[in-house]
Amino acid sequence: MNKQQPPAAFAHTDSAHDSRYGVTPGYMPGFGNDFETEALPGAIPVGRNSPQRVNYGLYAEQLSGSPFTAPHGSLERSWMYRIRPSVKHVGRFRKIDLPHWKTAPNVIPDVTSLGQYRWDPVPFPKERLTFIEGMRTMTTAGDVHTQVGMASHVYLANADMVDDYFYSADSELLIVPQHGRLAISTEFGRIDLEPLEICVLPRGMVFKVALPDGEARGFVCENYGAKYTLPNRGPIGANCLANPRDFKTPVAAFEDKETPSRVWIKWCGQFHVTEIDHSPLDVVAWHGNYAPYKYDLRTYAAVGSITFDHPDPSIFTVLTAPTAEEGTANIDFVIFPERWLPQEDTFRPPWYHKNIMSELMGNIYGQYDAKPQGFAPGGISLHNCMLPHGPDRNAFDKATTDSWEPMKLKNTMSFMFETRFPQQLTEFAAKEAPLQDDYIDCWDGLEKKFDGTPGLK
Numbered sequence: 471m472n473k474q475q476p477p478a479a480f481a482h483t484d485s486a487h488d489s490r491y492g493v494t495p496g497y498m499p500g501f502g503n504d505f506e507t508e509a510l511p512g513a514i515p516v517g518r519n520s521p522q523r524v525n526y527g528l529y530a531e532q533l534s535g536s537p538f539t540a541p542h543g544s545l546e547r548s549w550m551y552r553i554r555p556s557v558k559h560v561g562r563f564r565k566i567d568l569p570h571w572k573t574a575p576n577v578i579p580d581v582t583s584l585g586q587y588r589w590d591p592v593p594f595p596k597e598r599l600t601f602i603e604g605m606r607t608m609t610t611a612g613d614v615h616t617q618v619g620m621a622s623h624v625y626l627a628n629a630d631m632v633d634d635y636f637y638s639a640d641s642e643l644l645i646v647p648q649h650g651r652l653a654i655s656t657e658f659g660r661i662d663l664e665p666l667e668i669c670v671l672p673r674g675m676v677f678k679v680a681l682p683d684g685e686a687r688g689f690v691c692e693n694y695g696a697k698y699t700l701p702n703r704g705p706i707g708a709n710c711l712a713n714p715r716d717f718k719t720p721v722a723a724f725e726d727k728e729t730p731s732r733v734w735i736k737w738c739g740q741f742h743v744t745e746i747d748h749s750p751l752d753v754v755a756w757h758g759n760y761a762p763y764k765y766d767l768r769t770y771a772a773v774g775s776i777t778f779d780h781p782d783p784s785i786f787t788v789l790t791a792p793t794a795e796e797g798t799a800n801i802d803f804v805i806f807p808e809r810w811l812p813q814e815d816t817f818r819p820p821w822y823h824k825n826i827m828s829e830l831m832g833n834i835y836g837q838y839d840a841k842p843q844g845f846a847p848g849g850i851s852l853h854n855c856m857l858p859h860g861p862d863r864n865a866f867d868k869a870t871t872d873s874w875e876p877m878k879l880k881n882t883m884s885f886m887f888e889t890r891f892p893q894q895l896t897e898f899a900a901k902e903a904p905l906q907d908d909y910i911d912c913w914d915g916l917e918k919k920f921d922g923t924p925g926l927k
């Protein structure tokens with residue numbers, strides 16, 4: 471048997487569960503790298519993936535995130551060395567209902583998705599809810615059965631997942647905390663997340679979420695399609711925007727725990743639970759390029775205009791989930807961070823526009839320049855496919871009278887889940903969430919200025 475020592479470059483995590491929130495996380499930098507990490511020295515076989523016997527009596531198992539025959543460069547798979555094979559982490563399934571977690575197609579006949587929509591932050595409910603039970607779907611798009619489209623959710627959680635574990639066979643999950651930290655224990659290791667950081671959990675990855683602050687709220691973009699990747703940078707070149715080294719993948723960490731546990735599975739929009747007598751987070755070591763990761767939005771090196779005009783917001787793309795049609799994303803994850811605005815003779819906030827893509831926005835903190843009022847931290851807006859929108863009256867007045875001096879846009883971090891597909895409102899979004907009935911009035915004061923005479927008014 472191999473007695474391989476862990477390479478010095480790979481952090482070695484003590485998987486002892488010494489606190490309520492488990493192991494101390496450690497991370498490996500890089501985007502889409504072929505990582506290898508072991509919580510016990512020598513757990514990864516040397517020179518082969520699947521030897522006759524694995525060290526420590528572990529089982530070898532492959533997790534495939536792309537078809538076996540995907541072209542080189544888009545192959546995604548990892549090898550896990552685990553206490554039990556995953557097949558022992560499922561039993562007989564019982565169908566359960568998570569009534570607020572919806573999946574496309576989900577078109578509600580008496581709900582109109584066409585309109586200008588904005589919501590106040592969804593308040594915390596009184597009942598105890600885990601991260602999974604607290605998922606509230608706002609919009610869905612596409613069709614999960616054809617692995618096309620997305621769903622946007624708000625999560626509201628105030629209970630730890632202790633012996634409850636979850637995975638989604640439907641989707642990759644992009645998590646955007648807005649309030650409260652998350653301690654996410656995954657099969658591949660532990661991710662600690664706080665507002666202004668995001669993480670991506672691959673399809674099929676088992677995890678549970680604990681809440682170091684007792685409660686948490688944030689947003690989730692469920693991606694039914696091809697995985698998120700970094701956008702092409704074109705003439706920007708090899709640097710700036712989201713740099714690959716700022717993405718962090720956890721080092722291996724495992725639970726060796728024999729307690730009655732439940733594994734919840736999302737599959738084709740339905741939820742199933744299975745009871746087992748141990749923890750499924752039992753991966754002692756793994757290697758490969760199919761893995762969860764986190765990213766700190768404060769490390770985004772924004773690029774913008776240094777002459778005039780307002781560039782398209784695609785310059786702020788952190789991650790893109792492509793479709794087969796080049797440049798036409800299933801989802802773009804775009805942020806609006808603090809930045810300098812130096813453009814001369816320019817209307818600096820977003821221009822008035824209609825967009826073929828549909829735009830769901832959330833405010834993480836501060837004030838968004840196109841909507842100085844009403845778009846609160848924790849709030850959400852939706853401007854659907856080809857629905858006109860743009861700065862409100864106050865933002866227009868300021869933008870058309872401000873000096874051209876360079877100014878720093880401070881106290882701001884909003885984001886956008888932008889998809890090529892029209893987004894359908896859920897019943898929750900239309901009837902239960904705190905919809906602002908008067909949102910459309912924010913453009914009321916944009917009166918006619920035209921007087922037919924040439925020259926600037």
Ligand SMILES: O=C(O)Cc1cc(O)ccc1O
Binds near residue numbers: 819853
């Ligand atoms: O509508 C929005 O506020 C998002 C947005 C921002 C921007 O700078 C340009 C276009 C756009 O849709």
Ligand SMILES: [Fe+2]
Binds near residue numbers: 820823825829853859
């Ligand atoms: Fe827009």
